[in-house]
Structures are given as structure tokens and as C-alpha cells.
Amino acid sequence: MSRVTCRDAMGRAIRRALLEDDRVFLMGEDVGRYGGCFGVSKGLYDEFGPERIRDTPLSESAFVGAGIGAAIAGMRPIVEIMTCNFSLLALDQILNNAATLRHMSGGQIGVPLVIRMTTGGGRQLAAQHSHSLEGWYAHIPGLTVLTPATVEDFAGMLGPALADPDPVLIFEHGGLYNVDAELPDEDPAVDINKAAVRRAGQDISLLTYGGSLPKCMAAADELAASGIEAEVIDLRVLRPLDDEAIVTTVSRTHRAVVVDEGWRSGGIGAEISARIMEQAFWELDAPVARVATAEVPLPYPKHLEDAALPSVPAIVGAAKELLGRG
Amino acid sequence: MRDRVELLRDMVLVRQFEERCARLYQEAKIRGFVHLYVGEEAVAAAVMGVLQPRDRAVATYRDHGHALLKGVSPEAVMAEMYGRVDGCSGGRGGSMHLFDVAHGLYGGHGIVGGGLPIAVGLALADKLQARDRVTVCFFGEGAVAEGEFHECLNLAALWSLPVVFCCENNLYAMGTALERSEADTDLSVRAATYGLAAWSVDGMDVDAVTHTAQRAVEMARGGAPCFVECRTYRFRAHSMYDPELYRDRAEVERWRERDPIDLHRTRLEASGDLEPGAFDAMRAGVDAAIDRAVAFAESSGLEPLDQLTRHVYAAGPEAGR
Structure with a gap:
């Protein structure tokens, strides 16, 4: 170790x-x-x-x-x-x-x-x-x-x-x-076909991957402080998507926010949202929300770049809104 | 190494096969884009003629001749044209994407220049695994305008890879003449600037191409990549959709006077290597082989619809969902 x-x-x-x-x-x-x-x-x-x-x-x-x-x-x-x-x-x-x-x-x-x-x-x-x-x-x-x-x-x-x-x-x-x-010193065994639950919760699902995972974990901490238990799903593989993990978490929490650093239009978040609609529509208590990058080539100045990318406050805000606590 | 009479037969096989394809296209038996090699037969015949069976070839979408002369059966090529299960690519590729790994044929590539990096990689693997294999990569002069051409000649020379770049210069990139797209049209001079041996050769003369190809393949086998420009001409249209507005009939007729099959036949008959009357028998034999290929293709089955998403992942159609 x-x-x-x-x-x-x-x-x-x-x-x-x-x-x-x-x-x-x-x-x-x-x-x-x-x-x-x-x-x-x-x-x-x-x-x-x-x-x-x-x-x-x-x-x-x-x-x-x-x-x-x-x-x-x-x-x-x-x-x-x-x-x-x-x-x-x-x-x-x-x-x-x-x-x-x-x-x-x-x-x-x-x-x-x-x-x-x-x-x-x-x-x-x-x-x-x-x-x-x-x-x-x-x-x-x-x-x-x-x-x-x-x-x-x-x-x-x-x-x-x-x-x-x-x-x-x-x-x-x-x-x-x-x-x-x-x-650990030995290689961890990783199943590259499966998503992973990084934090368990029952109130809302945050579906994300890659660089947005730490942001979702931080957002889940903040939500917990408000009494909202978020489940954080690390998709880990974007093709093939782990449909089963997506449907399982949505069936448990009935609300989902997809957090994706790609642009919103035509992005992987849209695909995930569509799959939830196709496979777990009747489980939903609210429309699927997306937090994605603003529709702009990324700007150099830090304040503008920060504003363009998914952020912890944006994730928290989207989650609270789905729960009617925005 | 093919003898000179075999090379004549090889060229006749390709010519007759292509003429049959044209007819079958008009009869709507085969569809899609079909690019015929008529006029350019000497290039593939000569180059394939000096390769060993273990050597590899990467071709373009004008690939029927390359497949036939790399050893793929006319049956398997024709069935591919028909989109049938017994085609050399299982029917999935069609005219432009002929593959037969058992015969060292790695496509059939539809993106101009896109086959060059693949050829470089095949040669890299052979070098790294110390296998005695040469890869020949065929492409048209149009590919010289692509970045991949320049990237790949550099990479092959830099890494001393066993690859021969065989440029089939038929003067037109679809309808754009070479001098309308390149400021310097001397392709072998330009290729040589990347630090590899480069020649230009009369691509209508199968003996000339053989002579140069032999040298090039031998050098490549020793780890010195080469470039060979074969100056050739296609007698037919670019594809079946081409009204040929960009060149005049007189030019085509001038080139037809240097038909590679006529040139070689005349030479062989003059030297006594080909008996009078032997050519007609040769062509009849080829036509009979093509008849068998067509019959085979027509009797070959269509892939069942439930197999639509096969061959996307090795693990099966579910793997990528």
C-alpha cells in the first residue's frame, strides 16, 4: 500500500x-x-x-x-x-x-x-x-x-x-x-464494463464520470449537509454504457442529474437522459436534469472558464431544484 | 516470381474481370461505387508478381485487380461485389473494401491516403517481431495531396520500415488533373526528399514495373522503404457515375495505344514466348473462370438480417451498447 x-x-x-x-x-x-x-x-x-x-x-x-x-x-x-x-x-x-x-x-x-x-x-x-x-x-x-x-x-x-x-x-x-x-501494490482488478457506486444515497442520483466525479462527491457532501442523500454513480465507461447501473440507481432515487463536462447539445448527457426515459420513465418523479459545459469554446480567463464548466454549486442547485428545494 | 506469360494472363484476368463488372453493374447485379482498373493492370500484375505469399498489400477502393493478383479467388471477389456471404469480406465491404488476411490483403480503403498509416503499422509490427515480410501500399497520385502521405513517408524512412509505397499515378484524382492540384508534379523527386529511395517508372510496361518493383521490394526487405511512381492511365471512367467531362477522348485514345496488355502481348509474340493463337486461348480460359465466379456469386447466400450488428466487436453485438 x-x-x-x-x-x-x-x-x-x-x-x-x-x-x-x-x-x-x-x-x-x-x-x-x-x-x-x-x-x-x-x-x-x-x-x-x-x-x-x-x-x-x-x-x-x-x-x-x-x-x-x-x-x-x-x-x-x-x-x-x-x-x-x-x-x-x-x-x-x-x-x-x-x-x-x-x-x-x-x-x-x-x-x-x-x-x-x-x-x-x-x-x-x-x-x-x-x-x-x-x-x-x-x-x-x-x-x-x-x-x-x-x-x-x-x-x-x-x-x-x-x-x-x-x-x-x-x-x-x-x-x-x-x-x-x-x-495496493498489486494491480486492482477493474471491470471495464461496469459503472461504480461511489457514494450510496436514496434521494437523488448524480450520474457522472471522469473529471466531474470529484465535483459530484463534493456536491453530495453539501447536499448531505442539507439533509439530502445523493447517490453518486461513476459511469467509468461511456461506451458501452452500463444501462443496468443507470436504471438501478434511478429506480432507487427516482431523480437524476447527469453531470458531464462535454457541451450540453448532443452530448453524452443527452444519451444518458434518453436511456433513462426509455428504460425507467415510470420510475421518475421529476424530469432528468443535466449539468454540462456552457455552449462556448473554453475561454482562457479563470472566472469565465469556471463559469463555463460544471461546478459544485451548479450540481447542488440542479439537485435541489429537482427535489423542489431550489 | 511470376514469369512473363503469367503476367500477361494476370493482366487479362483483371481486364476481363473489370469488363464483366461493368456489365454486371449495368444489369444492376452489383451496386454502390465501383472503380475499375482497366488500363492500369500492369502495375498490380508486376508488383504482386514479385511479392512472396507472406508479404502484405494495402490497396485503395480501386482494388479488384490487387485482390485477384494477391491470390484472392475470382469467386470470392465476385461474391463480395454481389454482397454475398461468400465474398472475401463476407459481403460487408463491397467493391471498395476487399480484404483477405489469408492472402495478405489488408483492404480495400475508401479514404484517400487512409491506407498509408495502416501499411506503416503493419511494417512496424513486422520489424518489431523480426518477421521477413514486406508491405506494399498502393495509392493514387491524389493521395500525395493528403497530409498522411507526407507523415507516412517520413515515418517509414525515420524508422527504416519494410514498406514500399506504390503510387499509381493515373493523372486524375477523380476529375482533377495532377497539375491542377500540385505545384510540383514530379512525385518521385518529392518523395525522395523524405529520405527514401524513389523511382518513376512507365506504368504501362509490365516489364519496366517488374524491374523496379523487384529492386524496391528487395530494398524494403532489407529495411529501406521505397517509393515507386507508376505512370499509368485509366481507360474507363473514375467510377460508374463519371461522365468524364474533364478529359477529352483523344487523350484517352492516345493512352489506349499504349494498352499494357497489347504492349506485352506484342512483345511476347515477337520474342516467341507466346505462340500465335495462345492469347485467344488465354482469354477464353480467363472468361470461363470469370463465368464460374459469376455463377458462384449468384448462388451464394445473403446474410440473415438477424446478423446485422455482427463484426462490430469481437465479443458480439451486445458488447458496444
Whole structure:
């Protein structure tokens, strides 16, 4: 047991994967000598060398596609993209190839590739380094979309992702890298198909993932001070969504707030809300509420960025309103 | 290595197959986008002719010839055109997405330039696993305008990967002539700036392409990626929807005078490698094989509707909900 940050938990998971499986290698911009844009792969270059900790040119489409090709031909690549905004330069490869080749080839070709990227705002990085596009990617059949929010999940999601025969995208919220917690020395066993109940409650459900989880936990504390017991569901995987967990919590609390750092329109929150309507309509005592990012590219000034992103007061406010206590 | 008479037969197979596809399209037996390789046969024939069965190929949406000459049976290719279960992609891909991993064919790619990174990755895996395999990536000259072309030539050279980039320059990216989209149209000179060996070759001459392809594949096998521009021409329209407003008939006729099949046949007959009358027998044999392929495709079944969401995840249709 030791105190570990989310950053180091992911670094440790990558190291373990490299030790356990010769087919695994890490590839991306500045993953090697630099130690990773966010320091996740620090030290791995010295330990494993340039073949397995492979620095790439700034050619997102080429190195993501190369990861796809290498995965097809028997390797287990981990491709790191600095931020999900940059992943748009490789969107052709991710959608038209990684997500599509199994189908288009009639099942002959699988792409067992893991793509990791940072996501999310809150660090004053303005409008080209701060967005949350995991909801977009969750739209695409053929992909699995993971959003670790705890140290345990940063440590434990990579293993099952690498074991998956199909492409898995891991969205690491930049605001979580410094969050720390006690972690056992052995890898935690994580089921990447299931949501997790992070706090039990019976009055209202807060459904969230990734960087919004700490905000929902703080909101639940505040609500508890007002005598409202919120259940916090960490979705953990946005595709496939854990419908059962969603229906179970809504059936218990009869009220739901979906908290999502993506933009509201057409976002993953809309999908979750629709599924609640489809599968648990008669359980609801109030319409599903959403707390999402304002419909604006993220601004640089802190006060404006804070106002744009989901916040603890906004979550508390939305919850109280659903309970008629707004 | 295919001998020169076999190469002639290979080209005739592709030509006759494509002409049959055109007819079947007009009869509405096959649908979707269909891009014919008529006129360009020497390129795939020569390049596939120098590959080993274990070597890999990545092709574009104009891929019928590549599939046939990489060893996929005419039956499996034709059934794919028909969208039937016995197609080489199980019917899911159609004309543009022919796959056959057993024969080293990794598509059939519909996004211009999109196959290059895949080829780089296949070659990277082969290098990392010390396998003696070369990947040949085919693409048109239109792909030179895509960022992926430049990213991939650089990456392959930087990492010394066993890959051959085979540019089938048929002068038109759909309807846009090369000189209308590139300031510098000398593609091999441009490719060479990425630090790999690059040649331009007469793509209508199967012997010339063979000669260069042999060198390129040999170099790539040793870890030196190469670029080969094959200057060729498509005699037919871009796809079945193309009224060909962008080029005049005289130009097409001029290129037809250099028909790769006629050129090679004349040469083989002059040298005595091909008996008089042998060509007609060869073509009749090919036509009979294509008849069998069509009969096979027509008798192949349609995938049941309850299998609609198959092949999205290995774990089955429920996996991604």
C-alpha cells in the first residue's frame, strides 16, 4: 500500500504491461525522452529503450494509424495523444479504420489498440487544449470509451483495455493527474464494463464520470449537509454504457442529474437522459436534469472558464431544484 | 516470381474481370461505387508478381485487380461485389473494401491516403517481431495531396520500415488533373526528399514495373522503404457515375495505344514466348473462370438480417451498447 497519484498509477500500469507482454509498446509525441507531456511515462524510456517507448513526429494521423496497423499485425500498442483536441488530427484513422476494419473485413481483422489521451478543462489552457470529446467518441460503434476518475481506475483500466480484442480509448482528465490515494501494490482488478457506486444515497442520483466525479462527491457532501442523500454513480465507461447501473440507481432515487463536462447539445448527457426515459420513465418523479459545459469554446480567463464548466454549486442547485428545494 | 506469360494472363484476368463488372453493374447485379482498373493492370500484375505469399498489400477502393493478383479467388471477389456471404469480406465491404488476411490483403480503403498509416503499422509490427515480410501500399497520385502521405513517408524512412509505397499515378484524382492540384508534379523527386529511395517508372510496361518493383521490394526487405511512381492511365471512367467531362477522348485514345496488355502481348509474340493463337486461348480460359465466379456469386447466400450488428466487436453485438 502506498500513496499514488493518478499520473503515477497510469505510469505504473504502463510499466507493468510492458514487463508482462513483449507485444506492448508505447508510442506518441514526447512519451520517451521528455517523459510524457503530462509526465505519465517518466522513466520508462530509460528502462525500456526507444523501440518500446517510441517518440513520434507530430503526425497524429500517421502514428495512430501505425498503431492500428501494428495492432492488426500482432502487437499491442498503447498510443498516447497529448490532448483530445489533437486527436481530431487522427479522427480519420480512429473512426474510418480502428472502429470500422473489423466490420468492413467481415470479421477478419481486429484492432486491439489502446489510445490514451487527456481530456477536459479547468487549467486555463483555453479553447484548443481543454475540450471534452469523449462523448463524441462514445457515438461510434466499434470503440470502447473509458473514463477513469479514481487512482484505482487509472491503475486498473489499462490491463483489461490491452486484453480487449477491439480498440479502446482512455480519456484521462488532466485535472485528475495530481489527485492521490492509497493504492495496493498489486494491480486492482477493474471491470471495464461496469459503472461504480461511489457514494450510496436514496434521494437523488448524480450520474457522472471522469473529471466531474470529484465535483459530484463534493456536491453530495453539501447536499448531505442539507439533509439530502445523493447517490453518486461513476459511469467509468461511456461506451458501452452500463444501462443496468443507470436504471438501478434511478429506480432507487427516482431523480437524476447527469453531470458531464462535454457541451450540453448532443452530448453524452443527452444519451444518458434518453436511456433513462426509455428504460425507467415510470420510475421518475421529476424530469432528468443535466449539468454540462456552457455552449462556448473554453475561454482562457479563470472566472469565465469556471463559469463555463460544471461546478459544485451548479450540481447542488440542479439537485435541489429537482427535489423542489431550489 | 511470376514469369512473363503469367503476367500477361494476370493482366487479362483483371481486364476481363473489370469488363464483366461493368456489365454486371449495368444489369444492376452489383451496386454502390465501383472503380475499375482497366488500363492500369500492369502495375498490380508486376508488383504482386514479385511479392512472396507472406508479404502484405494495402490497396485503395480501386482494388479488384490487387485482390485477384494477391491470390484472392475470382469467386470470392465476385461474391463480395454481389454482397454475398461468400465474398472475401463476407459481403460487408463491397467493391471498395476487399480484404483477405489469408492472402495478405489488408483492404480495400475508401479514404484517400487512409491506407498509408495502416501499411506503416503493419511494417512496424513486422520489424518489431523480426518477421521477413514486406508491405506494399498502393495509392493514387491524389493521395500525395493528403497530409498522411507526407507523415507516412517520413515515418517509414525515420524508422527504416519494410514498406514500399506504390503510387499509381493515373493523372486524375477523380476529375482533377495532377497539375491542377500540385505545384510540383514530379512525385518521385518529392518523395525522395523524405529520405527514401524513389523511382518513376512507365506504368504501362509490365516489364519496366517488374524491374523496379523487384529492386524496391528487395530494398524494403532489407529495411529501406521505397517509393515507386507508376505512370499509368485509366481507360474507363473514375467510377460508374463519371461522365468524364474533364478529359477529352483523344487523350484517352492516345493512352489506349499504349494498352499494357497489347504492349506485352506484342512483345511476347515477337520474342516467341507466346505462340500465335495462345492469347485467344488465354482469354477464353480467363472468361470461363470469370463465368464460374459469376455463377458462384449468384448462388451464394445473403446474410440473415438477424446478423446485422455482427463484426462490430469481437465479443458480439451486445458488447458496444
